Amino acid sequence: MNCPRLRLRYYSTSHFNQRIMHLKHASGATKVDDALQVFDEMLQRQPPPSIIQFNQLITVVVKTRHYSTALSLYKQMKLMGIPTDLYAMNISINCHCRLNQVTYAFAILATIFKQGQPPSLTTYNTLINGLVLADRVVEAVEMFKKLLREKLCEPNPITFGTIINGLCKVGYTSKALELLRFMEASSCKPCVAQYNTIIGSLCKDKMVDDALQLFANMTEKGVLADVITYNSLVQGLCNFGRETEAAKMLIDMEKEGLSPTVNTFNILVNAFCKQGSVKDAELAVQSMVRRGLHPDVITYNALIDGYCLRGEIDEAENVLDGMVERDIVPNIITYSSLINGYCKNKRIDEARHLFQEIQDKGLIPNIITYSTMLQGLFQSGNPAAAREFFNEMQTKGQTPSLCTYRILFYGMCKNSQCSDALALFRSLGSEELMKDIVLYNILIDGCSKCGKPNLGMDLFDELSSKGLKPTVWTYTVMIPVYFQEGLLEKGKELVRRMEENGCLPDRVTYCVIVQELLKKNEPREAENFLKEMLSRGFFPDSSTFSMVLHLIPNVGKDSRLRSIFQKLTSEERMAE
């Protein structure tokens, strides 16, 4: 009896309760191991603790997402002859669902029936959610209908919410909205969670105004928005470039007595940075600090990236120093942004140095880090080093992404290697690459820049057979291709044709056609396009503008064009 393992048998029930409670609130790396330790002791105790305690403990393991471990614990209990209950089976069903083992989950349902007990509503909800998680939304809906039809149980808001979530997941947001309306009319009233699912989905579908409408509806019905509602809306507005409204939303939520979280601010900070106004992002950070919130690694990374995108590497370095001072540990994303910043500033040696240094520190570069370096090497005018780097990254086990290939092919074409790029593109025979219109745009543009317009035409001609739809960008890069081949009519016709195909020419398209026509000594034609461009509210960029000034004598016998140009030239003088 002096064996320590056996002595544990005398621990009281309340002893385990305390330890389970403690584990629930614990955080850290040893949480699961500690739970397993407690489990072993519980298993040893005679008589065994109640199934409720086992379920509580295993729930701790489930919450850390160690589903297989949780299932193995139930297996051990079974071996020890400890009987389980419906709760235990529901938890097991959930674990199998999370592990993408819906078949096993349904096997447990069969066991429940075999034991002669009715499954609970939770059993059904968990299974329906399992089908949704497995992208088997149609089956989830079928099961839901069967539940109603055979009156197996009365659905609750969670049942509806799960189906709403599934419908949104597969893009049937309007069906989800119908179901929500059904709930509103029924006695099973929706709560904020169901509204949030649809609001989030509408925002993802770029229907942020509909999301705002639903938000208003919800409030009218007396359902109070929570932080998740506001965060979704802030995100939705930011995705649409509506940062000002998003910032206003943040004030609104405070008026409602809800405190914005670090996430709320991070969404705004990131949006301001992406939009180019790091100043506003810094102001947002200040206001989050004033509210007692602590910026985290995501906040700092957004700022660093914002500065790097603007090429303000010194500012980015300052932010890095600041975060380190506050004990926030920079991660691979932080350093990838900085590497990008150095590359953008043509400081390739510093980029390479940092790339090496982080690896010495034990950080593992990922495909984005490698792609950033690759781009930097090409931009530094060293295509040979870039190619070598590209091969090296693959020997290190990095699989190039679509983005990597875009960088590679763009870099090769920029360095007069469009034939090599094309040969590589063909030899890869990758389905993913051949479905990417952006890559085609890069290659077509590359061919024309390399003086191989015939290759560009071949690429353009194969688009339709690949099921690819040309974009504004595609049509725009095709103009110089036709012009190089001397097919001026086809080039001009393309500008008409793209419009018929639902691609309105943009500023770049007009700049390109005007410049190409001027190069081919067609000032009258150029002027026609220029007029059309101006009438559509586009202004020439500086290179087009100076070409126009030099090559069109007495620009604009037409008074409107002349007045626009007089205005432009005077503005330019003022800027000088």
Added chain:
DNA sequence: ATAGGGTTAG
């Protein structure tokens, strides 16, 4: 005690 909503950064 078990089931549902969102995670923002390269």
